[in-house]
Amino acid sequence: MERVPRWGTIPRMLRAQAAAHPTALAVADGAVTLTLAQLRSGAEQMARALLAAGVRAGDRVAVWAPNHWSWVVTAFGIWDVGAIVVPLSTRSKGYEAGDLLQRTGARVLFVSEGFLDISYVDLLADVYGAPKNGRPFDKLEQLELVVSFEDVKPRPGVVNAQEFLKRGDEVDPKAAAERAEWVRPDDLCEVLSTSGTTGVPKGVMLRHEQMLRAYWDWSGIADLRAGDRYPVVSPFAHGFGINAGILACVMRAATLLPIAVFNPDAALGLIERERVSLLAGPPTLFARLVNHPELTARNVSSLRVAIVGAASVPEELVNDMHEQLGLERVINAYGLIEGSVVTMTRQQDSVEIVATTAGRAVPGMEVRIVNDHGHQLAPHARGEILVRGYGVTHGYWDAPKESAEALSGGWLHTGDVGILDNAGNLSIVGRKKDMFIAGGFNAYPAEIENLLLRHPDVAQAAVVPIPHATLGEVGCAYIVPREDSSPAAADVIAWARQNMSNYKVPRQVFIVPELPVNANGKIDKRKLRDEAVTETKRTA
Numbered sequence: 001m002e003r004v005p006r007w008g009t010i011p012r013m014l015r016a017q018a019a020a021h022p023t024a025l026a027v028a029d030g031a032v033t034l035t036l037a038q039l040r041s042g043a044e045q046m047a048r049a050l051l052a053a054g055v056r057a058g059d060r061v062a063v064w065a066p067n068h069w070s071w072v073v074t075a076f077g078i079w080d081v082g083a084i085v086v087p088l089s090t091r092s093k094g095y096e097a098g099d100l101l102q103r104t105g106a107r108v109l110f111v112s113e114g115f116l117d118i119s120y121v122d123l124l125a126d127v128y129g130a131p132k133n134g135r136p137f138d139k140l141e142q143l144e145l146v147v148s149f150e151d152v153k154p155r156p157g158v159v160n161a162q163e164f165l166k167r168g169d170e171v172d173p174k175a176a177a178e179r180a181e182w183v184r185p186d187d188l189c190e191v192l193s194t195s196g197t198t199g200v201p202k203g204v205m206l207r208h209e210q211m212l213r214a215y216w217d218w219s220g221i222a223d224l225r226a227g228d229r230y231p232v233v234s235p236f237a238h239g240f241g242i243n244a245g246i247l248a249c250v251m252r253a254a255t256l257l258p259i260a261v262f263n264p265d266a267a268l269g270l271i272e273r274e275r276v277s278l279l280a281g282p283p284t285l286f287a288r289l290v291n292h293p294e295l296t297a298r299n300v301s302s303l304r305v306a307i308v309g310a311a312s313v314p315e316e317l318v319n320d321m322h323e324q325l326g327l328e329r330v331i332n333a334y335g336l337i338e339g340s341v342v343t344m345t346r347q348q349d350s351v352e353i354v355a356t357t358a359g360r361a362v363p364g365m366e367v368r369i370v371n372d373h374g375h376q377l378a379p380h381a382r383g384e385i386l387v388r389g390y391g392v393t394h395g396y397w398d399a400p401k402e403s404a405e406a407l408s409g410g411w412l413h414t415g416d417v418g419i420l421d422n423a424g425n426l427s428i429v430g431r432k433k434d435m436f437i438a439g440g441f442n443a444y445p446a447e448i449e450n451l452l453l454r455h456p457d458v459a460q461a462a463v464v465p466i467p468h469a470t471l472g473e474v475g476c477a478y479i480v481p482r483e484d485s486s487p488a489a490a491d492v493i494a495w496a497r498q499n500m501s502n503y504k505v506p507r508q509v510f511i512v513p514e515l516p517v518n519a520n521g522k523i524d525k526r527k528l529r530d531e532a533v534t535e536t537k538r539t540a
Helices: 010-020 036-052 069-080 094-104 120-128 161-170 173-182 208-221 239-252 264-274 283-290 315-325 351-356 400-406 445-452 489-499 525-539
Strands: 025-029 032-035 060-064 084-088 108-111 145-148 158-160 188-194 202-207 229-232 255-258 278-280 305-309 329-336 340-344 365-370 383-389 412-420 426-431 436-438 441-443 458-468 472-481 508-511
Touching: 010 036, 010 069, 010 173, 010 208, 010 239, 025 036, 025 069, 025 239, 032 036, 032 069, 036 069, 036 161, 036 173, 060 069, 060 094, 069 084, 069 173, 069 239, 069 255, 084 094, 094 120, 094 202, 145 161, 158 161, 188 208, 188 239, 202 208, 208 239, 208 329, 208 340, 229 239, 229 264, 229 278, 239 255, 239 329, 239 340, 264 283, 283 305, 283 315, 315 329, 315 351, 329 351, 340 365, 365 412, 400 412, 436 458, 436 472, 441 445, 445 458, 445 472, 445 489, 458 525, 472 489, 472 525, 489 508, 508 525
Parallel strands: 025 255, 060 084, 060 108, 084 188, 108 145, 145 158, 229 255, 278 305, 305 329, 472 508
Antiparallel strands: 025 032, 188 202, 329 340, 365 383, 383 412, 412 426, 436 441, 458 472
């Protein structure tokens, strides 16, 4: 394995790459293209504007926007001033985004107003109030400024990006360069949001040197090369999008193609039109490609590497991907926000290994399987996956108790269930945590319950997963109303659609006088799930 260059920090990495490959195409987003030299220049301009706004090293700066070239420039500008990127999902609604902004104390928020006809400013204003004392929202007291990538109507605390960048003209470029040099390898670069069974999304703290090493190794094993054209479908708000996308492309002088809205049925055209060489996605995406009626009429010869993530893949599909798409490599892998890159399959692995496992631990990372008592299990035994190594987070933002629990004994307790074979290949077989996957998105019942409790007529809420024909699983909510209120199930669902990401919205709601409890006094969710599944089948 080629060792990561001695960059240490993301600002130094960008400068080194821009000096070594100034004309290499870093980003291609429709009509907008940026070389590495132009990306560095744009990041410096953004950094000067952030300094003019008073952003200090260690401050949190949030970005709430789809995958776009401006997202990339903004992120590198934030890193240049030693601030910490806090990405927000474009699927978030006002409460969800505001909770993370409050918890991290973000001072500046970048938004893409009008994406899918949504105003993020209005979403926040609806729940956090109108401007106050020059700030954009009354009840978000630490948030001082919102910067829109698109032109917006003037209002207190909200400016468009062009106006914001002009403010940077007042800052000496030398001051921005010095600030970038002050950034240290162990400084935080990101706080990425993840949900948990506590019901409160947690902020995973990640550091410069740690991310550079993790995704240098990932991109090396994935065979991402200079000049490759790589469409990043995963949102930049997710660890894979920002790190295996933005950082990996710049580290390897590959071309990043930001995909704001991905249409799997149009993937074949994307590969041909953009001369894509590396593509990451679920097995269903590649099954569509190999079975596409126009495959033989399209030129997909540029496609060299496919990456599927911690998923079982039929061996027949892996063979078809090689034979019909002409792929040199099909890679399976396992990672998580708290643990970065954990395992990957390798070049020499058989089709069976790629299809049935997520490969072996990457250098510097360890994997252990334990039982409910924490005792290590022998190969082929099923248990919780524990991870240790440089890629593991140092903890959650402002959550010492949750951090201590997750990192107990020096190992990250992932909550995932897996099996290691004799060669160290990891198979993911289940989830220990109280979580379900709706349409490919991780959904956590406790988080949904906490959101439902914001409804003025809801006193108690319990959410359980139920099967769904196309999404895999969806939420079913049991609601106990507040006294003197009688909400209708349809009204609760409608409220949820307005205040939650779509994959979190319960598809079924039952209004009940009380929730069942077990002998320990806890809500009996097994009973609720059995009832929900039975009722769903009866009414199907």
